[in-house]
Amino acid sequence: MDLSEKILDKKEELLDEFENLKLEELALKIKQVSNRENNFIFSIACLAARVSVLNQRIQAIINENTANDNYVKEEKNDTGNIVEKIIKRSKKPTNVPVEWVRVQIKETTEVNGVRFPSGIQIDVTSEDAQKMIEGDKAILLEDLEKDKEKET
Secondary structure, three states: OHHHHHHHHHHHHHHHHHHOOOOHHHHHHHHHHHOOOOOOOHHHHHHHHHHHHHHHHHHHHHHHOOOHHHOOOOOOOOOOHHHHHHHHHHHHOOOOOEEEEEEEEOOOEEEEOEOOOOOHHHHHHHHHHHHHHHHHEEEEEEHHHHHHHOOO
16 A cells, blocks of 8 residues: 555545534544644645545535526535635636737736737737726827827
C-alpha cells in the first residue's frame, strides 16, 4: 500500500466516523481532530477530508442559490472538482461574436492586466474601448481619422 492509499483510507475513515454530523459541524470536528495528532499521514488525511467537506458545502450553496430555473442539477454521485464546475459556469458564452475596435492610448493605462504605454494602437473589445474612452485614456481611431479628414 503506497502513501496516497493510506491517506485516502484515513480520510474515508474520518468522514465515516462523523457521517451523522452536518457539513458545518463536520468541518469543525475534523479541524479539532487534526490538532490532536502529530502523525504526518493523519494530518494530510485531515486536510483531504476538510477539502472534501468544503467541496460538499460549496456544492450545497450552489444548489440552494441557483436562480436559473433551467439549470439541470448534477447527480449527487458526481465527485468532480467543484472549483472546475464554478469556473466552467462563469465563463462567457463562446457563441457570441466579439467585436474588436482599434484605439490609440492617450496615457499609460492597463487593460485586462496588461499595461500599455501612451501613443500605442491596440485592438480591444468594444466594451473595453468604451471604458477607456469614457475614462479619457484612449481615442477611438475611427474618430481620429474622421477629424484628420475634416482638417484637410
